[in-house]
Amino acid sequence: MRIAIVSDIHGNLTAFEAVLADLRAASPDLIFHGGDLAQGGSSPTAIVDRIRDLGWPGVLGNTDELLFRPESLTEFAKQSPNLQSLFAAVEEMAAATREALGEERLAWLQALPRKQIRDPLALVHASPDSPWRAPAPEASDAELESVYAPLGQPIAIYAHIHRSFIRNVEGMIVANTGSVSLSYDGDRRAAYLLLDEYKPIIRRVEYDLDKELAALSTCGLPHSDWIAKILSSGSPQMP
Numbered sequence: 001m002r003i004a005i006v007s008d009i010h011g012n013l014t015a016f017e018a019v020l021a022d023l024r025a026a027s028p029d030l031i032f033h034g035g036d037l038a039q040g041g042s043s044p045t046a047i048v049d050r051i052r053d054l055g056w057p058g059v060l061g062n063t064d065e066l067l068f069r070p071e072s073l074t075e076f077a078k079q080s081p082n083l084q085s086l087f088a089a090v091e092e093m094a095a096a097t098r099e100a101l102g103e104e105r106l107a108w109l110q111a112l113p114r115k116q117i118r119d120p121l122a123l124v125h126a127s128p129d130s131p132w133r134a135p136a137p138e139a140s141d142a143e144l145e146s147v148y149a150p151l152g153q154p155i156a157i158y159a160h161i162h163r164s165f166i167r168n169v170e171g172m173i174v175a176n177t178g179s180v181s182l183s184y185d186g187d188r189r190a191a192y193l194l195l196d197e198y199k200p201i202i203r204r205v206e207y208d209l210d211k212e213l214a215a216l217s218t219c220g221l222p223h224s225d226w227i228a229k230i231l232s233s234g235s236p237q238m239p
Contacts (some may be wrong), residue, residue, distance in 0.1 A: 002027065003195040005123060006178030007159035009051075011041020011097070012231075014215065015180050016050070018207035024204065032116055034159035034177055035125040036107070037063025039090075040227055041181055042215035044097045045120025048105050059123055060112040062160065063129040066090070068097050068106045073083040074133050089239035092222040115151070120198060122151035126160035131173065132184070134158055137165040144174045155198060164191050164202045165232055175200040181231070188234030 004023055009016050023031065033056045038044035040063065051058070066073040073094070077087040097177035098106065114131065116123040127147050135143050144167060148156035155173045163185045164178030178191025190205040209231060216224045216231075226239040 001195075002029050003118075003121065004028040004031045005034055005157055005159075005177050005193045005195075005220065006031060006056075006180060007125070007177040008162060008181060009033075009037040009038075009041070009047050010036055010063070010179070010181040011038050011044040011047055012181030012190075012212055013043035013050075014209075014212035015205075015207045016047060018205050019180055019190050022192075022203060022205045028194065030118075031056050032097070032123055033058030034123060034157070035059050035111050035112065035131065036063045036159065036179075037061065038073065038105075039063035039067060039094055039097050039103060042186070042212065042219040042221065042224075044052045045100055045102075045105065046234060048108070052108065053103050057116055058112060059116055059125050060131055061107070061125040063094075064109045064112060065131055067101065068110045070094065071099075072132070072173050078200070080082060086239060087225065089223045096222055117151070117153060120154045121157065122148070122153035122155065123194065126153070126158055134160045136161060137163050137167075141167070141169045144169045145172065148172065148174050155195070155200070157200075163189060164193070166200050173200060178202060178204075182227070183234045184230075184236050186234050188231060209235055 037047050125131040157175050159177045162179040164176050166175045177193040180190045194201045194203055213228050216228050223239050229237040
């Protein structure tokens with residue numbers, strides 16, 4: 001049994017198409033998406049429509065939630081008052097993406113579940129309690145166990161932090177998928193997770209960055225230059 005988990009596409013159609021080509025070579029039996037589908041890229045509607053056409057089961061991401069429930073960003077932003085300029089830029093992008101998606105796609109996002117369980121696998125976007133907060137790769141074993149053991153499965157997978165890793169924690173595997181777009185680990189290639197007979201493997205996929213940067217420059221997304229810097233560097237940048 002081979003299961004792929006593809007997450008944090010963030011509207012990057014060029015990277016997504018490269019991942020789809022790699023998936024055809026990897027030939028998984030089942031593919032999940034881990035949320036954060038549309039916000040922060042050149043092609044939000046194309047990504048949502050492709051995921052729906054593919055019929056992949058998946059989970060709700062935090063940037064999916066902010067599109068249909070804008071107050072979720074406001075609630076989260078209150079916890080980090082020193083980052084108000086960043087959150088203001090995120091909301092400007094979200095407003096444009098919200099308008100592009102339209103009500104029917106937003107309703108589809110709103111219907112996404114917060115977790116997927118397929119024994120022995122549990123998938124959430126960030127943590128079981130919130131799509132907004134998740135442990136870092138450097139988190140202690142105790143923290144990872146306290147967050148993901150309640151899912152009740154020997155393999156717990158999450159996304160959100162854009163930094164892939166695989167850890168063995170008290171008899172449980174905790175793995176992060178990494179991100180198709182907007183990598184934060186210094187490697188600008190797309191990333192996704194493949195479980196091969198339940199052994200997790202991180203796959204990295206090259207894509208045509210120049211093509212995606214050209215699409216960004218003409219798509220009309222506010223702060224597209226900020227997104228371009230992250231794509232080009234493979235690391236977080238301030239707007």
